[in-house]
Amino acid sequence: MNSKSIDIEAQVGKILKVRQHPSQNEGLIFEKSAPGKRGMELPPLDVPVVDPAKALGKEFTRDAIEGFPEVSEIEVIRHFTRLSTWNYAIDLGMYPLGSCTMKYNPRVNEFVARLDGLATEHPEQPAEVSQGCLRILYDLQKCLLSITGMDAATLQPVAGAQGELTGLLMIRAYLQSQGNPRKTVLIPDSAHGTNPASVVIAGYEVKNIKSNARGQIDTDHLREFCTEDVAALMLTNPSTLGVFEERIAEIAAILHERGALLYMDGANMNALAGVTRPGDFGVDVMHLNLHKTFSTPHGGGGPGAGPVLVKKILEPFLPVPVVFQKEDGKFALDYNRTKSIGRVRAYCGNFGVLLRALAYTLAYGPGMRQATEDAVLNSNYIRKNLEDLFDLPYNLPSMHEVVFSDARQKKHGVNTMDIAKRLIDYGFHPYTTAFPLIVPGAMMIEPTESESREECDFFIEAMRSIAAEAEANPELVKTAPHSTRVGRLDEVAAARKPILRWKPEERGSR
Amino acid sequence: MRYLPKSPSERQEMLEAIGARSIEELFKSIPEKFRLRAPLALPGPLSEAEIIQYFQARAAENSRGYTSFLGAGVYSHLRSVVTDSLIQRGEFLTSYTPYQAEFAQGTLTAIFEFQTLMCQLTGQEVANASMYDGSTALTEAVLMAERLTSRHRVLVARSVHPEYRHVLQTYAKNLGIEIEEVGYTKSGQLDRAALKQESLAQAAAIVVQSPNFFGVIEELPALAEVAHAAGSLLVTSIAEAVSLGIVRPPVEADIVAMEGQSFGIPPSYGGPYVGVIATRDKYVRQMPGRLAGQTTDAQGRRGFVLTLATREQHIRREKATSNICTNEALYALAATIHLCLLGKEGLREQALQNLAKARFAQAELEKIPGVRRVFSGPSFNEFVLEFPRSIKMVNTDLLREKIIGPFALGIHYPELTKRALVCVTETTPRAEIERLAAAIKRILERPV
Numbered sequence: 001m002n003s004k005s006i007d008i009e010a011q012v013g014k015i016l017k018v019r020q021h022p023s024q025n026e027g028l029i030f031e032k033s034a035p036g037k038r039g040m041e042l043p044p045l046d047v048p049v050v051d052p053a054k055a056l057g058k059e060f061t062r063d064a065i066e067g068f069p070e071v072s073e074i075e076v077i078r079h080f081t082r083l084s085t086w087n088y089a090i091d092l093g094m095y096p097l098g099s100c101t102m103k104y105n106p107r108v109n110e111f112v113a114r115l116d117g118l119a120t121e122h123p124e125q126p127a128e129v130s131q132g133c134l135r136i137l138y139d140l141q142k143c144l145l146s147i148t149g150m151d152a153a154t155l156q157p158v159a160g161a162q163g164e165l166t167g168l169l170m171i172r173a174y175l176q177s178q179g180n181p182r183k184t185v186l187i188p189d190s191a192h193g194t195n196p197a198s199v200v201i202a203g204y205e206v207k208n209i210k211s212n213a214r215g216q217i218d219t220d221h222l223r224e225f226c227t228e229d230v231a232a233l234m235l236t237n238p239s240t241l242g243v244f245e246e247r248i249a250e251i252a253a254i255l256h257e258r259g260a261l262l263y264m265d266g267a268n269m270n271a272l273a274g275v276t277r278p279g280d281f282g283v284d285v286m287h288l289n290l291h292k293t294f295s296t297p298h299g300g301g302g303p304g305a306g307p308v309l310v311k312k313i314l315e316p317f318l319p320v321p322v323v324f325q326k327e328d329g330k331f332a333l334d335y336n337r338t339k340s341i342g343r344v345r346a347y348c349g350n351f352g353v354l355l356r357a358l359a360y361t362l363a364y365g366p367g368m369r370q371a372t373e374d375a376v377l378n379s380n381y382i383r384k385n386l387e388d389l390f391d392l393p394y395n396l397p398s399m400h401e402v403v404f405s406d407a408r409q410k411k412h413g414v415n416t417m418d419i420a421k422r423l424i425d426y427g428f429h430p431y432t433t434a435f436p437l438i439v440p441g442a443m444m445i446e447p448t449e450s451e452s453r454e455e456c457d458f459f460i461e462a463m464r465s466i467a468a469e470a471e472a473n474p475e476l477v478k479t480a481p482h483s484t485r486v487g488r489l490d491e492v493a494a495a496r497k498p499i500l501r502w503k504p505e506e507r508g509s510r
Numbered sequence: 511m512r513y514l515p516k517s518p519s520e521r522q523e524m525l526e527a528i529g530a531r532s533i534e535e536l537f538k539s540i541p542e543k544f545r546l547r548a549p550l551a552l553p554g555p556l557s558e559a560e561i562i563q564y565f566q567a568r569a570a571e572n573s574r575g576y577t578s579f580l581g582a583g584v585y586s587h588l589r590s591v592v593t594d595s596l597i598q599r600g601e602f603l604t605s606y607t608p609y610q611a612e613f614a615q616g617t618l619t620a621i622f623e624f625q626t627l628m629c630q631l632t633g634q635e636v637a638n639a640s641m642y643d644g645s646t647a648l649t650e651a652v653l654m655a656e657r658l659t660s661r662h663r664v665l666v667a668r669s670v671h672p673e674y675r676h677v678l679q680t681y682a683k684n685l686g687i688e689i690e691e692v693g694y695t696k697s698g699q700l701d702r703a704a705l706k707q708e709s710l711a712q713a714a715a716i717v718v719q720s721p722n723f724f725g726v727i728e729e730l731p732a733l734a735e736v737a738h739a740a741g742s743l744l745v746t747s748i749a750e751a752v753s754l755g756i757v758r759p760p761v762e763a764d765i766v767a768m769e770g771q772s773f774g775i776p777p778s779y780g781g782p783y784v785g786v787i788a789t790r791d792k793y794v795r796q797m798p799g800r801l802a803g804q805t806t807d808a809q810g811r812r813g814f815v816l817t818l819a820t821r822e823q824h825i826r827r828e829k830a831t832s833n834i835c836t837n838e839a840l841y842a843l844a845a846t847i848h849l850c851l852l853g854k855e856g857l858r859e860q861a862l863q864n865l866a867k868a869r870f871a872q873a874e875l876e877k878i879p880g881v882r883r884v885f886s887g888p889s890f891n892e893f894v895l896e897f898p899r900s901i902k903m904v905n906t907d908l909l910r911e912k913i914i915g916p917f918a919l920g921i922h923y924p925e926l927t928k929r930a931l932v933c934v935t936e937t938t939p940r941a942e943i944e945r946l947a948a949a950i951k952r953i954l955e956r957p958v
Contacts, residue, residue: 091600117569123780132571197833203684299840303782342680347780365554
């Protein structure tokens with residue numbers, strides 16, 4: 001299919017473009033399918049064969065699935081290996097996505113998650129034969145409580161957003177037990193989009209509060225907004241600007257005075273672990289993103305885990321079951337908790353993710369502080385080396401991430417997205433674009449502790465070079481990337497007439 | 511520390527470049543009184559070898575060497591080493607959500623294939639890029655049905671996985687969604703006679719699972735008819751996805767919420783798994799979760815992007831269809847690879863083996879005096895048996911023989927004490943089924 005489309009004449013004396021190589025033109029698996037091929041065989045059946053039509057009744061059975069792939073093992077290996085080469089990954093280089101904490105994912109964590117006796121365990125098996133799993137959960141809980149300075153934990157939520165919901169449901173249950181669940185939850189305008197979405201599912205109304213000129217919570221504004229109707233403030237700390245809320249104690253005091261609670265979104269915990277503990281600065285409930293701070297792999301968009309840590313007053317409301325240690329030293333699950341908010345997910349959550357997070361924590365021990373320090377050092381180093389070329393909308397001390405804006409490049413018609421796409425040509429993943437919303441044209445850079453000085457220097461060089469290109473040759477930046485298998489894709493067309501699955505008649509539509 | 515790529519002198523030089531005298535200075539925005547002075551109280555640091563030792567010790571405290579007859583939503587199926595080695599490629603394992611499409615075509619293409627496979631399996635027109643798992647997928651499907659119908663009551667079969675129903679209750683509680691549970695008949699299927707007309711008229715959906723928690727396949731076409739006649743939707747949950755190799759897909763359902771753990775994903779004590787929602791094209795804009803769509807670049811080359819994002823939280827914030835952000839992409843990839851390996855014939859053969867083994871096990875166990883089958887409806891690889899003695903006692907004895915016995919239903923269904931759900935898959939050897947039957951026979955023959 002490719003050789004035909006290559007104009008051989010035109011290619012004489014030239015090096016074939018990489019995109020002509022078969023590995024760059026891999027089709028969909030369905031397009032490779034041919035009847036009778038298969039990539040996996042089963043051991044022979046050792047019991048009598050059963051006729052499904054007789055066993056189930058014809059009306060309950062189906063025929064072979066039309067269009068289902070039929071390919072060999074090597075084709076599967078090649079197909080997915082080729083696809084993988086079209087991805088960027090932390091294993092390839094720096095992935096400076098702000099607020100995503102793309103750090104090194106230790107390989108030993110992958111190894112231990114796959115051990116026979118861990119990966120093989122059924123969530124409903126009796127506690128007598130689950131002591132290892134339960135102890136892993138218990139040990140992780142203890143570590144997370146120690147890092148955050150909180151009193152009790154649930155490991156059940158399987159993502160940050162589910163952690164948010166769980167925390168909010170516990171706040172609601174607690175306030176309800178005090179007589180009034182209240183109506184609204186305050187959210188700063190710099191917050192992640194999951195915050196307001198979670199608030200709604202918890203049955204609350206969202207009230208946005210504006211940041212002050214310094215990008216921080218305006219405490220006067222908070223005083224005014226924090227009425228008897230307010231259940232909680234959901235705060236990301238450090239904020240999505242990468243800045244610590246300096247008046248955190250005052251914020252907590254305002255809320256507590258009025259019977260409201262302080263929820264901390266722990267998405268940015270990578271700036272704090274080992275340096276300060278949310279439990280010490282007034283937080284009542286928080287979640288952690290183990291796929292951020294605790295290095296479990298993002299996997300192209302999950303799995304994650306979003307444990308929730310709470311103060312004593314919220315402990316009765318934890319989801320069931322709760323892992324605990326009995327007097328005889330054995331571990332067990334407690335289902336008998338009358339004030340519990342219930343379950344947010346089947347079983348004990350993403351055990352395989354939790355296990356990896358424990359492996360990460362054990363690897364560092366108290367040395368986790370060094371990781372935090374290195375993350376903050378990297379972000380400040382990048383800031384120092386770029387602040388002469390890029391606009392810094394909030395000139396406050398940066399922690400683990402720094403937020404620039406495209407204000408200076410915009411004068412040449414180049415925006416944050418263009419710069420981000422051009423970074424691809426320099427071998428880096430783009431930073432986070434257009435977030436937080438309070439910074440027009442935001443460029444949010446979070447290097448994490450996993451980058452060496454050399455890698456930071458390469459990144460700085462790339463950004464400085466792009467800043468120069470934005471002035472000298474804006475078109476080059478605006479049409480980037482130039483090095484990827486496909487160029488900028490038409491997202492408008494994709495949304496207008498959605499094609500969301502392969503269909504046989506679309507064969508050869510390339 | 512082996513994960514940190516900096517020498518002490520590099521740290522010093524970088525601090526100097528920044529113009530800071532010490533690392534402490536970079537944390538000066540944290541009020542002094544909140545700064546930790548003592549080291550964190552954590553075990554470790556551990557070397558790689560010690561980490562392996564710790565987890566091997568934990569693995570030894572679990573069920574290694576036991577044979578299990580547990581299903582109940584989590585199934586032990588054959589997995590190929592190919593799947594696990596491919597998902598461990600760093601380019602998949604260590605990449606982020608594919609927002610930067612040009613640099614993430616691998617993940618996006620695989621998601622598009624996943625969506626296609628899920629449609630083919632379920633007989634639906636569109637499927638999303640994944641939900642957390644079966645329990646949350648079902649909950650999101652119910653919320654979706656509520657949005658589509660503007661009705662706030664759901665009729666949920668008691669034969670839906672009890673933990674799925676618990677999750678639904680937790681979510682529904684504060685959203686004004688009323689849950690009315692519907693019983694089952696002697697066949698183990700939803701009791702249609704118990705569906706009240708006045709409830710149906712207010713119902714956003716009838717919610718069933720098929721095969722249901724008792725392993726029985728529901729009569730979906732008839733249920734769809736009842737639902738549609740009353741202006742409500744049929745939401746179908748599938749916990750054992752391998753059944754789709756031979757069981758008729760839920761084409762009449764309006765929304766399908768599936769657990770994909772059976773497709774190459776290890777039990778792993780409860781997760782990570784992969785949920786999915788599949789539905790009709792016309793409902794796509796009310797669907798939660800990410801979607802990959804096909805498009806082209808300026809030169810007309812085919813590529814894939816995340817699309818219809820106006821449904822999602824990062825755009826719509828409090829008006830989003832769901833708060834879901836991180837989902838289970840890596841396990842959607844695992845399921846995709848696994849299904850490509852199995853292929854059309856493999857999946858069918860696997861499903862047939864499950865059916866045959868379950869029938870064999872059922873026959874063997876029914877030979878034991880006092881043991882009988884409870885439900886008459888058609889079942890796939892799970893079935894409910896009644897024992898003449900408490901399941902807890904039987905299972906305690908079985909455990910001594912290194913057998914993890916069937917799931918005791920009395921925990922969730924007070925009327926079903928002395929009943930247990932037996933699961934047999936293609937991975938259960940005939941000899942182990944015979945050993946189970948022999949052990950139970952012996953146990954029941956012993957005086958209490």
